[in-house]
Amino acid sequence: MEGLQKTFRTFYEDAKNGSSSSSFNKPSGVDALSTDSSRVLITRPPRQVxxxxxxxxxxxxxxxxxxxxxxxxxxxxxxxxxxxxxxxxxx
CATH class of the missing domain: 1.20.5 (Single alpha-helices involved in coiled-coils or other helix-helix interfaces)
Structure with missing residues (x-):
C-alpha cells in the first residue's frame, strides 16, 4: 500500500510540475521518497483497510x-x- 501511495504521489508531482516523464525514468528517486503528507492523494487510517x-x-x-x-x-x-x-x- 505504501508503494502505491508513493507512485500516486510521484505521478501527482509530475503532473503538477508539468513534466511528461514518469518517475520510473528518473535516475534519482528523491521525489518518490518525499515525506510531505500534504501531497498524498489517498489518506486513510490503516483500520479502514x-x-x-x-x-x-x-x-x-x-x-x-x-x-x-x-x-x-x-x-x-x-x-x-x-x-x-x-x-x-x-x-
Whole structure:
C-alpha cells in the first residue's frame, strides 16, 4: 500500500510540475521518497483497510445474490409476458 501511495504521489508531482516523464525514468528517486503528507492523494487510517479475504467473501455473496435475483426476475418476466400475450390473443 505504501508503494502505491508513493507512485500516486510521484505521478501527482509530475503532473503538477508539468513534466511528461514518469518517475520510473528518473535516475534519482528523491521525489518518490518525499515525506510531505500534504501531497498524498489517498489518506486513510490503516483500520479502514479491507482484507483480501473479506473482499472475496463479499464478492461471492453478492454474486450468488445476483444470480438468485436474476433467475427470479427472469421467471417473473416470463410469467408477466405470457399473461400479456394471452390477453392480446383473447382480444
Amino acid at each position: 479491507v482484507s483480501l479475504w473479506t473482499c472475496s467473501k463479499l464478492c461471492a455473496i453478492f454474486f450468488v445474490a445476483g444470480v438468485v435475483v436474476g433467475f427470479t426476475l427472469k421467471r417473473r418476466v416470463k410469467r408477466w409476458a405470457s399473461k400479456v400475450l394471452r390477453r392480446l390473443k383473447d382480444d
